[in-house]
Amino acid sequence: MNKINNIRDEFPILNRKINNEPLVYLDNAATSQIPISVQNVMREFEQTARSNVHRSVDTLGNIATAKYEESRNLVKELINAPSQNDIIFTSGATESLNMIAFTLGNKIIEKGDEIVITIMEHHSNIIPWQQLARKKQASLKYIELCDNGELDLADARTKITDKTKIVAVTHASNVLGVINPVGEISQIAHQHDAIMVVDGAQAVGHFPVDVQKLDADFYAFSGHKIFGPTGTGILYGKQKLLKKMPPYRFGGEMIAHVTRANATWAQIPQKFEAGTPNYTGVIGLGAAIEFLNQIGIKNIQVKEKELVKYVLPKIENIPGITVYGPKEWAKHTGVISINLAGIHPHDVATAFDELGVEVRAGHHCAEPLMTDLGITATVRASFDFYNTKADADALINAIKQTEDFFNEFR
Amino acid sequence: MNKINNIRDEFPILNRKINNEPLVYLDNAATSQIPISVQNVMREFEQTARSNVHRSVDTLGNIATAKYEESRNLVKELINAPSQNDIIFTSGATESLNMIAFTLGNKIIEKGDEIVITIMEHHSNIIPWQQLARKKQASLKYIELCDNGELDLADARTKITDKTKIVAVTHASNVLGVINPVGEISQIAHQHDAIMVVDGAQAVGHFPVDVQKLDADFYAFSGHKIFGPTGTGILYGKQKLLKKMPPYRFGGEMIAHVTRANATWAQIPQKFEAGTPNYTGVIGLGAAIEFLNQIGIKNIQVKEKELVKYVLPKIENIPGITVYGPKEWAKHTGVISINLAGIHPHDVATAFDELGVEVRAGHHCAEPLMTDLGITATVRASFDFYNTKADADALINAIKQTEDFFNEFR
Amino acid sequence: MNLDRLKLLYKDIILEQANNPQNTGRIRNPTNETNVYNPSCGDKLHFTCTLDKNKKITAIAFEGEGCSISQASASMMTQVVKGKSTKQAIELSKIFSDMAMGKKHSQEDLEKLGDAQVLINIMQFPARIKCATLSWWALDRMLLGEKRDKKND
Amino acid sequence: MNLDRLKLLYKDIILEQANNPQNTGRIRNPTNETNVYNPSCGDKLHFTCTLDKNKKITAIAFEGEGCSISQASASMMTQVVKGKSTKQAIELSKIFSDMAMGKKHSQEDLEKLGDAQVLINIMQFPARIKCATLSWWALDRMLLGEKRDKKND
Numbered sequence A, B: 001m002n003k004i005n006n007i008r009d010e011f012p013i014l015n016r017k018i019n020n021e022p023l024v025y026l027d028n029a030a031t032s033q034i035p036i037s038v039q040n041v042m043r044e045f046e047q048t049a050r051s052n053v054h055r056s057v058d059t060l061g062n063i064a065t066a067k068y069e070e071s072r073n074l075v076k077e078l079i080n081a082p083s084q085n086d087i088i089f090t091s092g093a094t095e096s097l098n099m100i101a102f103t104l105g106n107k108i109i110e111k112g113d114e115i116v117i118t119i120m121e122h123h124s125n126i127i128p129w130q131q132l133a134r135k136k137q138a139s140l141k142y143i144e145l146c147d148n149g150e151l152d153l154a155d156a157r158t159k160i161t162d163k164t165k166i167v168a169v170t171h172a173s174n175v176l177g178v179i180n181p182v183g184e185i186s187q188i189a190h191q192h193d194a195i196m197v198v199d200g201a202q203a204v205g206h207f208p209v210d211v212q213k214l215d216a217d218f219y220a221f222s223g224h225k226i227f228g229p230t231g232t233g234i235l236y237g238k239q240k241l242l243k244k245m246p247p248y249r250f251g252g253e254m255i256a257h258v259t260r261a262n263a264t265w266a267q268i269p270q271k272f273e274a275g276t277p278n279y280t281g282v283i284g285l286g287a288a289i290e291f292l293n294q295i296g297i298k299n300i301q302v303k304e305k306e307l308v309k310y311v312l313p314k315i316e317n318i319p320g321i322t323v324y325g326p327k328e329w330a331k332h333t334g335v336i337s338i339n340l341a342g343i344h345p346h347d348v349a350t351a352f353d354e355l356g357v358e359v360r361a362g363h364h365c366a367e368p369l370m371t372d373l374g375i376t377a378t379v380r381a382s383f384d385f386y387n388t389k390a391d392a393d394a395l396i397n398a399i400k401q402t403e404d405f406f407n408e409f410r
Numbered sequence C, D: 001m002n003l004d005r006l007k008l009l010y011k012d013i014i015l016e017q018a019n020n021p022q023n024t025g026r027i028r029n030p031t032n033e034t035n036v037y038n039p040s041c042g043d044k045l046h047f048t049c050t051l052d053k054n055k056k057i058t059a060i061a062f063e064g065e066g067c068s069i070s071q072a073s074a075s076m077m078t079q080v081v082k083g084k085s086t087k088q089a090i091e092l093s094k095i096f097s098d099m100a101m102g103k104k105h106s107q108e109d110l111e112k113l114g115d116a117q118v119l120i121n122i123m124q125f126p127a128r129i130k131c132a133t134l135s136w137w138a139l140d141r142m143l144l145g146e147k148r149d150k151k152n153d
């Protein structure tokens, strides 16, 4: 745990000021900060071995390719995939999810089929399925929430039927801060021979993820949310499904043989990685995973729990506050969405910003959920392991001051 | 010009050794090196303002968004686009080209239509069109080469007809080192109401590019080939075509409004930038363009010409050498593809690597061109402005030593 | 650590207007209307107006959800342009947008904006400029058509 | 600045075999065949062989283009496995692949590889290991089916 306490040195941004106040960075669900050590790995690579990967017999290309593939291995281990050939590098969770919908989804979904998602999904895990369903005259069904802000597993059992071909569920919500029972939903999906897609954008880096235990068919997440570089993402897929999956994009590196009239594809995973990949980014992603491993994902989980245990009851005690999602801290990730009675979330965020507290206000790319909750936006504070109790206190104070400021007028 | 001479300090990698020999980096067509100043801009951003872009009312998000959009403006100016709303950020030239094929291409191509490309295209500008043509039962036609290694403009006039809906041509070849008359082809395409797509991956950063003068409808290129970070790319498109173009990928940032059943799209260009973009990469890309501007694209062009003028005749004079593409240095970019009689390109590249000379051996993602030339691979040396006459001499020496080594045996 | 600077932005009149916005709802049988959307925060507003034969704005209204800045700005915009000619309205929009961007402008011009001029400090809150300019952009769009789209980006 | 170290890799026998590869072409009516492809350089080779009732390799041939390492390796592989049982051939493939990766192996094992053991220095040229292992991987594929696909990746 000591490692965690000194770890803020790895993130110099945490020492900056915002509007003359010390930065309190509580927007980790949007993007997490990146450690110096990860930046150094990329810098070192760029200054000593930058070279395009694959299809090369020179020393530099060989070093770059080896490092790139080493990151694939680190990802495999991070999520306990059976093989590193099950790991496809993408530009982010959004691309990972689109890739499934546009390739395998497009191939298997037919008129009358059903795709089941949940009402708490991020747009990146809604619109690809929604548009696929529209194109194919299939139907898109939503698993609803219980009153306690959790997913309604009984509803999942009703919505997933033998007509269901794909079930796509977020592992952890970017609005409600709830962790979904994806293992159970996976079982239900498989009982109906449906493919289980898990959006892990808010899960990986916060608690241990084991794609085999979850029995997920696909698992998607982003590098920039796990202390890695932007422009990197991952799609894990079961080999047997990747074998059926047509290529997503065409170009260099993903081919076996090209003639004027046709082309054949390289082996998996290269088949799905057309063009020069974000190789420096992927190497940085590997460094970010090593950073994660060094701290220990379980330590991160404990630290985040501690912060939520400290701050959530305090928030709930402030008059005029609505908290969305589960009310018990034990059921919460570091993501906490709230509203202040009668004050618009953007006005709240501007007030918080005056106090150095950086949160996100808006629909968080989850408009159907907002509609379902009867609101248009929330204020979201999202904690990561490098946040402190002082950050939590600053948030509490910001809420109170903001209420005072706007209520004074009324 | 002095700026150019001291500029190697910006690229520490150029001081490294390969197999105990000083590195002679002649693989710039695959990926160019990245200056320290560009790395510093990204590092500075990551350490002081890293934050997700768009949809944010906090200070950090606002700084990040402003810098991100400033890069868009720099790209606009670099290629003289009419508006920064014509610039879409992608992950690379490959994605840019796929984007057109999968969206507008998919929308407009019908059975019996024709798509015209050239035989010297990179796979990234072949396979998307080839697969689109196959899917739509359209035909894919190739503009052939003249005997002198240049594109046959007369053939272009025959191949492009009123049935042609799309013409896709590389601005400069990544194998032959020839610059194509894309302005003229653009005219021909427009006479037949076809859309002109230009692959600028080997052009931008080497000589001035003006998309309006070329009258290109679309123009694609990659950041990692213009001294920028990996995982960044650009698609320029004429506004009137972008307005007709359906979205490419679905997710966050690209929507106006989402309900359970449907979604509407954000304005151009956000409509085409789904998910968290590679924002740090794009900010680095902006820095790379500023670096380019500081040196002066014309100075780069002059320097590259000088090197080619020096080295090409020397190469041609070595017995047993075949040079592909134009024979005159004046018609050449820094890209020079050769073969050594009776020695396989991979064996050549291994020998060169022993001498510190990093080139690329293979089909260079241009298999149809290789087939057309009656070969399977070439050795490609590609010069950039930071290369020197000493690098050119090292290449000449490497060729001679390699010939001696392998010929001794016979 | 306090919110004093916030008073530059949230003046009483702004919070008043935000809590009791004027000219809300829809005009029946409008001659012009538009939907606008602020991509940086998700606010959506719908505007309707009626132009008479002389291109005078005889009625104008808005509806939709948003923060207090965008609600107040919409309310103040509709109040100041009601009764103005299209040309005058477009001129006011230009003045407002210049003011919001921190460009220089004469006191005389500013006064033409009526209550809306209290938003002058918006330029000190760059993340919120779009909240203030959204309804003026909508006015342009409603009166001039979509060709002015680029302005708010 | 010279090419002395290259002699570790390009021994006379390798260049000889590359210039005059043995067992080229195609077996007629093969019992097994496979296409392999080296994604790191683009080499493509096609292999055919005939197994008799006892699973002995009675004939084997290859065709296709490639560098001198892959040509020599294919030529030497076909020579050493001809007449061997499937089991023996797979064992040789394992020895070769271990050798190429720099794993330890007994002198006795190495000698089973015949001429092919001259490729032992390939491990000092990591970028070329696949050129050497390609035809052995093809052998596995041809004899065992595609389930061994991962090996060469």
Ligand SMILES: Cc1ncc(COP(=O)(O)O)c(C=O)c1O
Residues within 6 Å of the ligand: A029, A030, A092, A093, A094, A095, A122, A124, A125, A170, A172, A173, A174, A199, A201, A202, A222, A224, A365, B252, B275, B276, B277
């Ligand atoms: C739950 C969830 N899914 C998907 C995404 C999309 O990730 P990205 O924007 O990195 O592609 C996000 C992040 O915003 C998210 O929170």
Ligand SMILES: Cc1ncc(COP(=O)(O)O)c(C=O)c1O
Residues within 6 Å of the ligand: A252, A275, A276, A277, B029, B030, B092, B093, B094, B095, B122, B124, B125, B170, B172, B173, B174, B199, B201, B202, B222, B224, B365
């Ligand atoms: C002419 C040409 N087009 C397209 C590409 C593809 O670029 P990228 O791999 O960066 O997507 C390349 C680079 O390899 C190229 O040389």
